[in-house]
Amino acid sequence: MKKHLISILFIALSLSAFPQEGSLGDMFNDEETPKEKTPVIATFKTTRLINTQTIEQVKHGELDFRISHHFDDIAGKAGGVQTLYGFDNVTDIRLSFDYGITDNWCVGFARSKGAYLHRQILDFSSKYKIISQRKNGGFPLTISAYVIAGLTTMKSSEDIYAVNYFKDNFSHRLNYVGQLIIARKITSGISLELLPTYIHRNYVHYTDKNELFALGIGGRIKFTKRMGIVFDYYYVFDKMRTPKNGYYSPLGIGLEIETGGHVFHILFSNNKGLIESQFLTENHSSWLKGEFRLGFNISRIFNVIKKKKNEK
Amino acid sequence: MKKLFFAAMLLTVTTSVYSQVWMSRNTYIRLFSEAPLENIEGVTQTAQAALNTQTGEVFFKAPIESFKFEDALMEEHFNENYLESEKYPNADFIGTIQNLPDLSKEGTYEVTVAGKFTVHGVTKERTVQGTIVVEKGKITSSSKFKVKCVDHNIEIPTLLVKKIAEELEITVKSNYIPKPQTK
Numbered sequence: 001m002k003k004h005l006i007s008i009l010f011i012a013l014s015l016s017a018f019p020q021e022g023s024l025g026d027m028f029n030d031e032e033t034p035k036e037k038t039p040v041i042a043t044f045k046t047t048r049l050i051n052t053q054t055i056e057q058v059k060h061g062e063l064d065f066r067i068s069h070h071f072d073d074i075a076g077k078a079g080g081v082q083t084l085y086g087f088d089n090v091t092d093i094r095l096s097f098d099y100g101i102t103d104n105w106c107v108g109f110a111r112s113k114g115a116y117l118h119r120q121i122l123d124f125s126s127k128y129k130i131i132s133q134r135k136n137g138g139f140p141l142t143i144s145a146y147v148i149a150g151l152t153t154m155k156s157s158e159d160i161y162a163v164n165y166f167k168d169n170f171s172h173r174l175n176y177v178g179q180l181i182i183a184r185k186i187t188s189g190i191s192l193e194l195l196p197t198y199i200h201r202n203y204v205h206y207t208d209k210n211e212l213f214a215l216g217i218g219g220r221i222k223f224t225k226r227m228g229i230v231f232d233y234y235y236v237f238d239k240m241r242t243p244k245n246g247y248y249s250p251l252g253i254g255l256e257i258e259t260g261g262h263v264f265h266i267l268f269s270n271n272k273g274l275i276e277s278q279f280l281t282e283n284h285s286s287w288l289k290g291e292f293r294l295g296f297n298i299s300r301i302f303n304v305i306k307k308k309k310n311e312k
Numbered sequence: 313m314k315k316l317f318f319a320a321m322l323l324t325v326t327t328s329v330y331s332q333v334w335m336s337r338n339t340y341i342r343l344f345s346e347a348p349l350e351n352i353e354g355v356t357q358t359a360q361a362a363l364n365t366q367t368g369e370v371f372f373k374a375p376i377e378s379f380k381f382e383d384a385l386m387e388e389h390f391n392e393n394y395l396e397s398e399k400y401p402n403a404d405f406i407g408t409i410q411n412l413p414d415l416s417k418e419g420t421y422e423v424t425v426a427g428k429f430t431v432h433g434v435t436k437e438r439t440v441q442g443t444i445v446v447e448k449g450k451i452t453s454s455s456k457f458k459v460k461c462v463d464h465n466i467e468i469p470t471l472l473v474k475k476i477a478e479e480l481e482i483t484v485k486s487n488y489i490p491k492p493q494t495k
Binding site: 023024025027028038041042059060061062103188225226258259260261301303306 | 333335337360362363364369370371373377382383384385387388389391392393396398399404406469471472475491
């Protein structure tokens with residue numbers, strides 16, 4: 001009996017005298033410190049790859065000013081040394097302002113030169129992040145929805161059969177594109193996205209369709225913290241839009257460089273136009289014929305509203 | 313036998329009330345960078361801290377992602393470009409109080425803590441000054457020290473040297489509770 005008593009006492013004492021064996025940090029590895037399913041950040045560095053949108057938003061209170069710029073064909077009929085490999089011409093230039101209303105919703109306004117039948121285009125866009133990819137077994141994808149409406153401000157043609165004849169109907173000037181953007185940050189350096197896309201153009205040539213569907217794919221491979229390769233490609237589901245008929249899928253590849261607040265893309269792409277309703281429907285330039293071009297995207301973030309400071 | 317058992321139980325319970333291990337799940341840590349063009353402040357309120365009043369061991373751990381900044385882009389750059397939180401999710405400090413006072417008595421004690429400080433995957437031996445206050449059965453601690461980015465392989469691009477200080481000021485404040493007894 002005494003033996004029992006002593007051993008019990010001994011155990012009790014030893015337990016209480018040394019409640020902590022090992023590291024102090026181990027006691028936090030319990031159910032009170034759950035593995036948080038925090039959202040994955042920075043799937044992409046900016047709101048656009050070459051031609052496609054990314055799932056990224058302009059965050060609350062930030063304004064993204066962006067200049068996108070495509071030169072003319074490097075080689076082929078329009079390129080070569082005579083035009084300094086396309087430098088003589090700017091096929092399209094777009095100035096855009098995107099503002100973050102919340103961290104998940106931004107709206108944009110832009111003006112582009114326009115590269116094809118419609119020119120001098122104003123566009124209005126909105127992007128909403130529906131769900132975020134999360135760590136530690138959370139949701140595996142980030143999904144955003146993007147809509148953009150384009151309005152051409154060009155002078156109407158006198159030719160009643162032309163697609164830029166707007167005289168009797170203002171709505172002929174309008175085009176819409178809506179897309180879902182589904183992305184995954186696979187590793188800290190590799191991100192991929194898919195973009196099922198719906199295009200509606202109010203006024204098209206009588207042999208053409210108002211509605212088209214396309215699927216885009218885009219991605220980024222980082223090779224340093226601030227530099228990476230970005231690329232994107234679209235396939236348009238339309239029997240008429242084949243290389244045989246002179247239509248080509250837009251394919252862009254570029255170098256992404258980030259310098260704290262600025263993001264630059266130095267890119268090569270075969271499409272002339274810069275907004276979805278243009279480059280998805282009217283791209284007649286082929287990489288294989290040398291009809292690709294140099295381009296730049298420059299994005300600068302301005303903080304319009306600062307967050308409230310954390311105080312204690 | 314029963315009596316003895318109860319005595320033993322009582323003994324364990326009473327000893328555990330005067331716990332020597334104290335913990336904090338809401339430790340406040342503030343990073344402050346003062347540079348000619350911009351001051352940057354990052355704050356977390358969810359760092360962990362622990363203190364053994366008998367042995368003088370201390371422990372601090374801060375999830376990098378929990379630091380909040382005044383704009384989202386700063387926060388993204390902090391995680392993506394500087395601290396690389398996906399590779400190195402936590403910063404921690406494990407050390408021992410060199411001049412351990414009797415923390416069972418109320419008072420304010422200046423202490424020197426020496427130990428290993430790990431940020432961005434780089435561990436440095438550091439000796440840091442701090443204050444421990446014991447008051448009404450509560451323990452709080454605070455400390456302020458500086459960390460050089462270069463010591464922890466945190467590169468600042470030459471373009472941004474006017475916006476980010478080479479040396480950050482770190483402020484740590486913890487309120488401890490006795491470690492709850494586990495079953």
